[in-house]
Structures are given as C-alpha cells and as structure tokens.
Amino acid sequence: MSFLSDTLSRVKPSPTIAVTTKAQELRAAGRDVIGLGAGEPDFDTPENIREAGKRAIDEGKTRYTAPDGIIELKQAICDKLKRDNGLNYSPKQVSVGTGGKQILYNALMATLNPGDEVIIPAPYWVSYPDMVLLAGGEPVTVEAGIETDFKMTAAQLEAAITPKTKWLIFNSPSNPTGAAYSWDELKALTDVLMRHPQVWVMTDDMYEHLVFDDFMFCTPAEVEPGLYDRTLTCNGVSKAYAMTGWRIGYAAGPETLIAAMRKIQSQSTSNPCSVSQWAAVEALNGTQEFIAANNATFVRRRNMVVDMLNAAPGISCPKPEGAFYVYPSIKDCIGKTTPAGTMIPDDETFATALLEETGVAVVFGAAFGVSPNFRVSYATSDDALKEACTRIQQFCQGLK
Ligand SMILES: Cc1ncc(COP(=O)(O)O)c(C=O)c1O
Numbered sequence: 318m319s320f321l322s323d324t325l326s327r328v329k330p331s332p333t334i335a336v337t338t339k340a341q342e343l344r345a346a347g348r349d350v351i352g353l354g355a356g357e358p359d360f361d362t363p364e365n366i367r368e369a370g371k372r373a374i375d376e377g378k379t380r381y382t383a384p385d386g387i388i389e390l391k392q393a394i395c396d397k398l399k400r401d402n403g404l405n406y407s408p409k410q411v412s413v414g415t416g417g418k419q420i421l422y423n424a425l426m427a428t429l430n431p432g433d434e435v436i437i438p439a440p441y442w443v444s445y446p447d448m449v450l451l452a453g454g455e456p457v458t459v460e461a462g463i464e465t466d467f468k469m470t471a472a473q474l475e476a477a478i479t480p481k482t483k484w485l486i487f488n489s490p491s492n493p494t495g496a497a498y499s500w501d502e503l504k505a506l507t508d509v510l511m512r513h514p515q516v517w518v519m520t521d522d523m524y525e526h527l528v529f530d531d532f533m534f535c536t537p538a539e540v541e542p543g544l545y546d547r548t549l550t551c552n553g554v555s556k557a558y559a560m561t562g563w564r565i566g567y568a569a570g571p572e573t574l575i576a577a578m579r580k581i582q583s584q585s586t587s588n589p590c591s592v593s594q595w596a597a598v599e600a601l602n603g604t605q606e607f608i609a610a611n612n613a614t615f616v617r618r619r620n621m622v623v624d625m626l627n628a629a630p631g632i633s634c635p636k637p638e639g640a641f642y643v644y645p646s647i648k649d650c651i652g653k654t655t656p657a658g659t660m661i662p663d664d665e666t667f668a669t670a671l672l673e674e675t676g677v678a679v680v681f682g683a684a685f686g687v688s689p690n691f692r693v694s695y696a697t698s699d700d701a702l703k704e705a706c707t708r709i710q711q712f713c714q715g716l717k
Pocket residue numbers: 356415416417418419442488491492521523553554555561564565566
C-alpha cells in the first residue's frame with residue numbers, strides 16, 4: 318500500500334516548473350540561458366501599490382482577516398466588476414484567495430463529486446486538468462487548434478457536453494496562446510450553454526487587461542446575463558498589476574457557491590495575506606494608467622517575436638490578441654534532425670534540444686494539450702527576446 322494518496326497519483330507535476338528548473342541547472346553549470354518560460358510580467362509592482370503595502374505594515378494591518386477577504390477589498394472588487402464589466406455584485410458574492418490559482422481550486426473543491434465532468438478547451442493553462450483531478454472530477458478536453466486560432470467553436474462545445482458536465486472552464490485571453498474571444502465568438506458559446514442549464518461557467522479573466530490593437534475584452538456573464546446565476550467570474554491582480562508575488566486572486570458568483578468556497582479556505586489556508594489585500598485595494602481603486610504603458614511594451618515585443626518566429630523555417634506563429642504569450646506551430650520541423658544529431662519526433666524533444674543546443678528555454682506544447690507547438694512568454698526584455706529569436710531562427714535553419 319502506498320503512503321501517498323491515490324488522488325495524488327492521478328496528478329502530474331507542473332511541466333512549466335520542470336522547464337524552469339532545467340534552465341536554472343544549465344545556468345548554474347555556466348551556460349548562457351535565455352528563459353522564455355516565465356508566466357509573469359518583468360515589470361515592478363507600480364509605486365502607489367507598493368506604498369499601500371508598506372502603509373498597511375506601518376499601520377499594523379498585519380493580523381488575521383476574514384477568511385475570504387477584508388470588506389474594503391471586496392467592495393473594490395465589486396466596483397471594478399461594475400466599472401470594467403458591467404456586472405453587479407455585492408461583497409457577499411465575492412471571495413478573495415491567495416492568488417487566482419487558489420480561487421479556482423477552491424471552486425472545484427467546493428463543487429466536484431466523483432464522475433463530474435469539467436470541459437477544458439485546449440490549449441489550456443497547465444493547472445486546470447490537474448486541479449480537476451485533485452478535486453475528484455474528470456477533465457474533458459476539447460482541442461481547439463491553430464485552424465480556429467486556438468478558439469473552441471460552439472459545435473465543439475455542444476458535442477462535449479454530457480449529463481455529467483458540471484463546469485466549463487473558460488480562459489480569454491488565454492495562457493498559453495494569447496488568443497481572446499470577441500463578443501460574437503463568446504456569444505456563440507454562451508448560446509450553447511443557455512440550452513444546458515446543468516453546466517456552470519468558471520471564467521478565468523486573469524489576462525483581462527492585457528489586450529492589444531483595440532481588442533475589446535468581454536466576459537461570459539456580461540455577454541449573456543442569463544448565465545449570471547451559474548457563472549463564477551475569476552480574476553486577480555497578479556498579471557495586470559505585476560503583483561505575482563503578492564498572491565491575491567478573487568471571484569464573484571452566487572452567494573451559496575461563495576460560502577462553500579469560504580468554508581474550504583477557512584479550513585485550509587485561512588485569509589490571504591493582509592498586507593497584500595491592502596495593496597490590492599490600491600491596485601483596483603488607484604490609477605490604472607500604467608496598464609496602457611505596459612501594454613505598449615507588450616505589443617512591441619509581441620510584434621517583434623511573431624515576425625522573427627515566422628521568419629524561422631518550419632515555424633508558423635499566429636499573432637494573438639492578448640496576454641504575453643505566443644504559441645507557434647512547429648509542424649514542419651517534426652521528423653527533422655538537429656545540428657547535434659537529435660531526431661525531432663515531438664515538441665518536447667524540440668524544446669529540450671533547443672535548450673541544450675542554443676540555451677533558449679521554452680515550454681513544449683504537449684504540456685498545454687495541443688501539439689506540435691511551443692509557448693514563448695515575451696514578458697522579458699527586448700534584447701533578450703531578439704537574441705532568443707535569432708537563436709531559434711539559427712536552430713531551425715540548421716534542421717535537416
Ligand atoms: C490563466 C491563468 N489563470 C490563473 C493563473 C494564476 O494566477 P495567480 O498567480 O494569481 O495564482 C495564471 C498564472 O499563471 C494563469 O496563467
């Protein structure tokens with residue numbers, strides 16, 4: 318009998334963390350490695366937010382809080398949801414957790430029973446399927462490939478729904494592709510959901526503010542108000558406010574679900590960090606000006622990376638609407654051999670050879686459920702990106 322739980326045996330370790338570890342090992346061995354695996358902005362947390370955190374410490378706001386957040390932050394979240402998304406929520410319908418990750422996990426733990434199915438469009442953020450498995454449910458992945466710009470169609474959603482479907486996890490803009498659904502594309506999906514009243518929507522709006530070229534972000538309960546009573550709108554301050562280390566995420570939804578999530582949090586991690594909550598109040602209520610400035614940087618980098626990758630033989634890279642990732646296809650590299658003599662049967666081998674032979678760390682597509690691709694995070698300096706893309710071009714030119 319194993320000492321470890323049976324549930325744990327269903328789950329795999331995070332492949333993105335594995336890539337980071339491998340890159341660190343090579344760096345420690347003296348290799349010149351450029352990491353394009355990071356899932357976080359390379360900007361500092363804006364000053365007004367840092368100051369709010371320092372003030373909270375000096376004012377002694379350093380004790381336990383209500384398990385799912387201080388009222389000031391819940392109110393700031395309600396104001397944000399009204400302002401940005403046209404959604405009406407009261408603080409009782411809001412839960413604050415230790416990062417967006419904990420919020421999603423709490424919601425799955427609070428709702429899934431053995432056999433319950435959760436639809437996850439692929440490519441997906443690596444944690445969704447494993448969180449569903451940890452919570453005892455069954456992930457049902459729906460592959461949305463490069464032909465549909467990595468977006469699930471209404472017909473695909475309709476075909477994936479069964480009487481056991483409990484949730485659709487929806488993520489736009491997406492990690493790992495950067496693809497974002499327009500109002501009409503999302504309406505086609507919500508029309509399907511209106512025909513299946515047993516299916517709830519967990520929308521992960523983490524990259525809401527990272528959209529480019531006048532793209533208009535939209536979220537399911539805004540596009541289809543008829544879904545309000547079965548939508549959990551999840552978001553956080555990690556990406557838009559460069560606050561990944563502060564660990565604040567939140568969700569708004571029906572009060573009974575929020576109460577169930579609170580119960581889980583109160584018996585596991587208790588409240589998210591008090592100081593971070595006060596910083597998050599400032600993030601949501603304070604100036605939003607730096608978002609546009611940061612986005613201008615991201616657009617410049619995205620355009621450079623997309624152009625340089627498309628110039629590499631065998632790589633085809635769509636230009637996505639948002640986030641800070643691109644997800645190029647390497648279909649035409651499969652079956653070729655690298656300069657060091659490695660045959661490439663799949664994207665994992667491609668990424669490993671790229672790292673070992675050129676020192677560029679990317680995450681292979683199989684980790685996100687759609688292959689053969691790889692994910693590039695362009696949340697790093699222009700110089701590093703240019704050098705990395707040049708090395709990728711040379712690597713591809715050397716494939717025989
Ligand atoms: C799509 C998506 N959702 C949620 C998260 C988790 O965010 P947090 O750092 O707030 O837990 C991430 C982080 O990478 C993400 O990419």
